[in-house]
Amino acid sequence: MPFAIEATNPRTRAVDLNRLGKILRTREELEAYDVASESWQKALQRRYKTHQEMKGILNHVEEVDTSIYDHFDMRVTPYLAQLMDRDDLNCPIRKQYMPFQGELNVREYEIADSLAEDHDMRDGSTVVHRYPNRVLFLVTTNCGTYCRYCTRKRFVSHRESAVNKQQLESGFRYLESHPEIDDCLLSGGDPLLLSDRQLEDILSQIRIRAPHIKFLRIGSRLPVQLPTRITPELCALIERYEVQMVNVHVNHLKEITPLFADRIKMLRKTGTMIGNQSVLLKGVNDDIATLRGLCMGLVSCGIRPYYCYSCDVAEGNHAYQLTLERILKLYHGLRGFISGPAVPTFVIDGTGGLGKMPIIPNYVRELANGAVWATSFEGKVHRMMNLEKGILEP
Structure with missing residues (x-):
């Protein structure tokens, strides 16, 4: 049975959105805001773009050189802003999304394209073909909110790097002409930032021109940054084009909110598998109690903790890095202490295109x-x- 698109009744709004500008400028406005009371597209228009805008809703906002926005853009959804602690600089949500001056201090071992993805892009497309049977298809360079530790900050958020129709078409042709490919992961940027129509165009082209693909996946952090992106219409697309897996990106239990859990429940009804890919981040989730809570919180929502990555050595990421010794201690703190299915595979994505390698005690x-x-x-x-x-x- 196809996924039903149900009509929704108008909700009583906690705040008169028509009287507000796009940006919720005070903490009072932000706390009164109900993200579920308007479309996800309108919520995106309310994103915070500078530290100056954040000063109206947060205390102790760091002063930064404005050139930091040229290096890597800033966007924070009002939903995420609500999750940020007003006073705590060490809030795990703030630490993931608020640009900090240290990003501009690039260390000698940090590399713009640390995973050598550009080297493995094929035939003028944005398809990265590294493993024998599977590919990574980058379909956009935009995200709902930009993670400061992004491995693709060399082009993500930069207009001049936007994926164009010619690159997408080259990608479809590449998939079509390589029948050995049976696994395709859509990523970016964030594929779910595309409109339903744009996403359907991509999914339909893949299904029509590359029927040999048996495992079609989407990687997205938008369900964490703006859960209302998961709609009945999106779920209908996921089911119609038989997307077998959606990987989300939750790093801290604080991100597993009732709204997030509710929309994940909606997504699960499509029959797609839902996995989670976390990144180990210093000061965010690098303690055993936090990781245990995160992993058990995920399985309680029906999400499989899939991968837990060591933070990539992209430019400016040193503040988030953990030593191998610390990573192994974290793994030891999970195995045997939480449910077996809740223990993710710890991996490092090898510098220079070595691919994923498990970190196993x-x-x-x-x-x-x-x-x-x-x-x-x-x-x-x-x-x-x-x-x-x-x-x-x-």
Whole structure:
């Protein structure tokens, strides 16, 4: 049965939106605002674009050189602004989205295209073909809100880098001519920032011209930044074009709000799988209690914690970086302490185009004498004779 598009009744608004400008300039206006009372497109028009605009709703806003906006744009939805602590500079939402002066201090090991995606773009398109059977198709360079640790800040938010029709057409042709590709991930930017009509054009072209694609995915952070983007109309598209998976990007339990959970429930009714890709960020989610809460919060919404990335070494990202030692401690703090399906795969995306590599603690080791020892989540050690060559192969 196709996904039903239900009529919605007008809601009583907590604030008269017609009397307000696009920007909610005071904390009182912001707190009275109900994001569900207007379309997601209108909510996007209320995004904050400068630190000066944020000073009306937040205290202790950092002074920055305005050139920072040329380096990487700033956009904050009013929904996210509501989640930001008014006074706490260490608020995990503020730390993800508020530009800070240190971004401009690029370290020598930081690289604009740290994953070498540009090298693997094919035939004048925005299709990145690195793995044998799957591709990344970048369909836009815009996002609802810009994460300060973005790995693609070299072109995301920059008008001169916008994806054009010719590049999209080249991408469709590339998919059409490569039957070995059976997995396609739409990303960007954020594909869900496109209108339903634009998104349908892309999905329909892929389904018509590349029927060999068995696994069609969308990666988006907009459901976290503006949950009202998940609408009955969008869900109907997801179901009609058999999008098998939607990956969202939640980094902190504070982002799992009742509105987010409600719209995810709507999306789940399409039958699509929903996964989450987090990034480990210093000062945001780099403690065990926070990660446990995040992972269990995700599964409670029906979202699979899929990947947990080490932060990429894109320019200006050093403030978010964690050491391998710290990452392994975080993993040890999850395995055995929360539900097995709630434990994501920890990965690092290799610099220079090496691809994704799992970060896995060595729970089971074979020593030089051939003995195999295993360590439990509690740190208990036991010899596993059933895995030893001398026992199995006398």
